[in-house]
Amino acid sequence: MDSFKIFVVEDDPFYGKLLKHHLNLNPDFEVDLFTTGQACLEALYRKPDVISIDYGLPDMNGGELFARIRDLNNVVPIVIISGQEDISTVVNLLKRGVHDYIVKDDNTKSLLWKSIVNIRENSDLKVEVESLRGQLEEKYSFDGIIGKSQAMQGIYTMLRKAVKSNINVSITGETGTGKEVIARAIHYNSERSKKPFMAVNTAAIPENLLESELFGHEKGAFTGAVGRKAGKFEAAKDGTLFLDEIAEMDLTLQSKILRAIQEREFTRVGGTENIPFRARLLTATHRDLEVRVREGKFREDLFYRIMGLPIALPALRERGEDILLLASAFVKQYAKDNGLQPLKLNKSAKDKLLKYDFPGNVRELKAIIDLACVMTETNKINADDIIFSGLNSPSNFEYGSKTLREYTREILQHHLEKYDNNVVQVAKVLDMGKSTIYNMLKSGELQSELSR
Numbered sequence: 001m002d003s004f005k006i007f008v009v010e011d012d013p014f015y016g017k018l019l020k021h022h023l024n025l026n027p028d029f030e031v032d033l034f035t036t037g038q039a040c041l042e043a044l045y046r047k048p049d050v051i052s053i054d055y056g057l058p059d060m061n062g063g064e065l066f067a068r069i070r071d072l073n074n075v076v077p078i079v080i081i082s083g084q085e086d087i088s089t090v091v092n093l094l095k096r097g098v099h100d101y102i103v104k105d106d107n108t109k110s111l112l113w114k115s116i117v118n119i120r121e122n123s124d125l126k127v128e129v130e131s132l133r134g135q136l137e138e139k140y141s142f143d144g145i146i147g148k149s150q151a152m153q154g155i156y157t158m159l160r161k162a163v164k165s166n167i168n169v170s171i172t173g174e175t176g177t178g179k180e181v182i183a184r185a186i187h188y189n190s191e192r193s194k195k196p197f198m199a200v201n202t203a204a205i206p207e208n209l210l211e212s213e214l215f216g217h218e219k220g221a222f223t224g225a226v227g228r229k230a231g232k233f234e235a236a237k238d239g240t241l242f243l244d245e246i247a248e249m250d251l252t253l254q255s256k257i258l259r260a261i262q263e264r265e266f267t268r269v270g271g272t273e274n275i276p277f278r279a280r281l282l283t284a285t286h287r288d289l290e291v292r293v294r295e296g297k298f299r300e301d302l303f304y305r306i307m308g309l310p311i312a313l314p315a316l317r318e319r320g321e322d323i324l325l326l327a328s329a330f331v332k333q334y335a336k337d338n339g340l341q342p343l344k345l346n347k348s349a350k351d352k353l354l355k356y357d358f359p360g361n362v363r364e365l366k367a368i369i370d371l372a373c374v375m376t377e378t379n380k381i382n383a384d385d386i387i388f389s390g391l392n393s394p395s396n397f398e399y400g401s402k403t404l405r406e407y408t409r410e411i412l413q414h415h416l417e418k419y420d421n422n423v424v425q426v427a428k429v430l431d432m433g434k435s436t437i438y439n440m441l442k443s444g445e446l447q448s449e450l451s452r
């Protein structure tokens with residue numbers, strides 16, 4: 001950790017040395033002593049991390065010195081040490097941005113120590129928060145979305161419109177096309193970027209728990225509701241709420257969502273209080289919602305409410321050479337994450353990728369590339385290293401007389417048993433959307449211990 005630079009301005013040389021000696025007990029503290037305000041001002045170019053000022057200096061009082069420091073450096077935290085008689089003046093200085101004040105008595109040196117430790121911890125935290133924020137913004141900036149194809153250019157145009165307004169956005173696209181990536185990019189590039197982003201995959205949560213997950217519940221609302229809990233609508237505050245797989249929601253819940261959007265308020269399960277809904281709403285589905293409306297499975301009024309700005313993500317097979325851009329980025333990422341020498345795709349591997357139709361889209365491409373990086377024995381990835389996974393492999397059609405759906409069901413059933421019906425784990429191992437598995441469980445096509 002870097003040393004923490006402290007300026008102590010104290011005209012009494014004995015007392016100054018006492019403070020310096022005490023603070024120097026911390027090996028991370030680097031303390032400089034000044035006996036006049038002027039000397040401190042002249043040293044400001046050395047960028048102290050904190051300045052402690054004695055209020056009664058001979059050449060200017062603490063208030064003046066504070067003001068002159070602020071002219072030159074408007075961030076460095078300042079602590080003022082004063083006698084009893086100056087307290088009211090110093091308290092006023094707190095309102096003008098002085099960080100802390102300490103009355104001169106026997107406790108001064110330990111109080112100063114505590115105050116400086118506090119300031120330091122906060123500044124470390126600030127740096128951490130800023131860097132995390134930076135990482136998030138980088139990850140979900142438009143630059144983080146890979147793709148130059150004509151089809152993606154249209155998406156960027158819509159994205160630019162989405163980030164400039166507050167309109168609801170409905171994202172559609174096959175599984176694995178990047179709907180969540182787009183939702184995050186909208187949030188992190190909008191003026192709400194510093195506010196919460198709450199994502200809920202409505203298909204991944206059992207129906208009987210979903211209402212409470214979305215709207216929260218009061219204590220005792222149902223068996224197991226031991227305390228009051230805020231739902232995602234509340235936790236999103238004035239940030240962004242992303243409802244993924246919205247088409248899967250049942251009709252009763254759809255009407256509750258409609259009320260929250262229309263009236264901009266909702267109630268917790270088991271509660272009566274109206275809670276305001278202030279977040280921006282983004283939704284996504286891999287289904288054709290119009291068809292669901294025609295089938296009577298999705299409310300028409302809700303459909304129009306959430307539609308807002310529709311963004312329809314193209315399937316990967318419609319993005320031409322973006323396949324190679326994404327593949328190269330995933331190869332680079334894999335090598336970086338695993339501390340390997342740079343890896344490259346050779347021409348035969350690229351040709352093989354371009355001929356495949358990627359039913360699992362970008363997610364599937366990533367899984368194929370990760371596997372290829374494991375398979376290769378050199379720093380080149382060849383066609384042989386590109387293996388289309390069990391679920392989507394074209395060769396599977398050639399075996400026996402089963403349909404791909406039947407093979408999928410068998411593989412999933414096997415994995416569910418192997419992983420104790422842990423859907424999240426199975427989805428991860430097979431690198432497929434959780435919702436597909438949940439849907440097959442719901443429809444009875446798959447069986448878990450829980451549903452048997």
Ligand SMILES: Nc1ncnc2c1ncn2[C@@H]1O[C@H](COP(=O)(O)OP(=O)(O)OP(=O)(O)O)[C@@H](O)[C@H]1O
Nearest residue numbers: 145146174175176177178179180181286362363433
């Ligand atoms: N344009 C892109 N650039 C970089 N990575 C992408 C892009 N699109 C998708 N990905 C990556 O592909 C994977 C799947 O993306 P995501 O989860 O957003 O898809 P989805 O459409 O929401 O899937 P599902 O329908 O299953 O919920 C993620 O690892 C994501 O980071």
